[in-house]
Amino acid sequence: MKRLFLIIIIKIIFLANIFANGLTISDISYDLVAGNVSYKIQWNNSWYFNTGEPSNYDAVWTFVKFRDCSAPTSDQFTHGTISTNVADHNLSPGGTTRLQFVNATGTFNAIDAAPNNTGAMLKRKNTGYFANPIADTITLKITNLPVAGTLDLRIFAIEMVFIPSGNFFLGDGNTTNNQFRTSAADNTPILISSENIVSVYNSVAQINIPASFPKGYDAFFIMKYEITQQQYADFLNSISDAYYPTRFLGNFNSNRNRLNNTGTYPYIHFSDRPYRAQNFISWADITAYLDWAALAPMSEIQYEKACRGTMGYFPGEYAWGNTYRIAGNNFNNTEDGTEILNTGNCIFNNITFTGGDASNGPVRVGIFATPSVTNREQSGATYYGVMEMTGNVFEWCVIATETSTFEKSWGNGTIAGTHNEPLWPSGTDPLDKNTIVRGGAWHLTTDYTSVSDRRFATLTTAVWTTPGTASSVSAAVYTGANVYNPNGRALGLGGRGVR
Structure with missing residues (x-):
């Protein structure tokens, strides 16, 4: 039949x-x-x-x-x-x-x-x-x-x-924001030439990252774009109604979030800006999505590989390989999925847009890849053609530590409110601090957006509550006493997965 x-x-x-x-x-x-x-x-x-x-x-x-x-x-x-x-x-x-x-x-x-x-x-x-x-x-x-x-x-x-298998550099030669480097006395980036144990200095201590932790040397696939508002709505519409209230993000119409829950079955959740990157995604949210999609969270070392590729390192570089960066601010027309920004190659600095829907927040994924661009710098693409790894919304990653039990493990397609993968950082335990955000976001006014920046590696009040920079992240994610909230939904949080 x-x-x-x-x-x-x-x-x-x-x-x-x-x-x-x-x-x-x-x-x-x-x-x-x-x-x-x-x-x-x-x-x-x-x-x-x-x-x-x-x-x-x-x-x-x-x-x-x-x-x-x-x-x-x-x-x-x-x-x-x-x-x-x-x-x-x-x-x-x-x-x-x-x-x-x-x-x-x-x-x-x-x-x-x-x-x-x-x-x-x-x-x-x-x-x-x-x-x-x-x-x-x-x-x-x-x-x-x-x-x-x-x-x-x-x-x-x-x-x-x-992302093909191959050597690459971890770190960019800077030391100001917890970048990985060879040792406390040697600021040289580390050449990753295998998935074996690797010794790195993380600005606090010399650590040995386990062989099982994904280091990006082996081949992997990565989502070309950040999770969009329509993709997240599709996820909510295709899980049990016993679970989707937990994973609905709220914050409708805040900072350009148009994810709504007032539709009718089977499209209860929808966005009238479906191509826009989804913000307000907590660690619990993104890992539930990735488990449902049979993908996995990326490690912070895979993040650097997907950005830098086999090119050499450049201090302070962004995802496109240099330090040239202009914030986009002016939409050419209505935000209907064909809109472009007349200037810029990155979304950062808390810009209030003109044209389109105005306001401030994330934009359509792939927005800088227009017919007129001729290189990575203009399109904001990584070495391999991955989009928006700098700015727009943060990239949730698994942090590299000496005691990490995280390893390559894909979701099984089924969730029960939160992910059920035992090797992933918990979606419920506030003491499981094995996550980090990389790549910066639309609202940050200081330079959080370079490829090797790891200032969120340390859960301290100084890092997570700096006025005018990360305070909007800390309000939802940092809860004091070196504890974080895996359900914290901050206005710059988003991300993507790997396979």
Whole structure:
């Protein structure tokens, strides 16, 4: 029996260039007899380059959730598991294959082994730049679909960027804000050349970061953009109604947050600015989202790798590799998903915008990647093409410590209000201080936005309550006595995940 449902269309549209993409999912159907799900996928302005630097590609992480239509809304959606046999899927129903699977290590024509077969990573099969490719119909074998019933079936897709394995420098040679360096007497950055134990000085002590802690040497995928307001709404709309009140962020219409909860089922949560980066995301919120999406939080060392790549270090550098920075402040038109800022390459310094919705807060992801830009500095992109790793909203990361038990571990697609991954920092324990924010945010008036800045590594009153700088973070996150609140929702907090 076959039913056709178009439950969710995730549509993220940006202006055409190598960094800003359009992604659509449409024509969703399922066949319970065959155990298959089919849909069309299209994303514009994608790339795959295997020569030159950087040799990498963008991709789409796509996953499936379903629930029987007769089930109460308090029931959880089931996260679909993907057959690990590539032959069970069809990426070329018309006879022309334009896409291919890739697993988390970057191996082509492969799907992650169970129990991590919680989605499919898709990339372009052929090399080149693809400005406006046609939609591809794909059919995935979902091994845990029921054999009968009528399903509320939901397909999700998130744009990713592949970060290849390779050496890079940790730290930028500065010492003023807890940057990593070789030793107390040697300010030289550390060359990361493996995932083995590495000795670093963290401005407090010489520590040995465990081999199990993700250091960015091994390949990984990272979300191309910060979590958007529509992506977070989709998350809330696809979890049990017993849990979404806990994860709803509140603060509607504060600092350009337009996430609302006044809709009707199945779209109770929505934003009329769907492409805008989501702020007010606590550690508990982002890890719940990443667990639900079968992704993981990134380590702070992976953050530096994704920004700096294999280039050398530059003191005080931002994500685009130098210290040139201008705050964007003037929208060219209504904020309908096509708006651009007439000046700038970064969102910082508590700018009050003119044009558009005005006010101050985060902006549309990928906003500086316009047709007229010609380099990373202008578009605000990292070495590998990841957007807004400097400014806009903070990037939640796992802090590198000598006693860290964090290791590469992806979410399983199911949450119970908070994440349930034992190797991740807790989403509920105020004494589990193994998190850090990196990259700065829209409201900070001092230089918190450089790639290697780690001033939030120390939970002290001096760091977290400096007037005019981080006080808005501390009010929600820092609760005194070296304790933080994992549910603290500050106006500059956001982020993304890795796979």
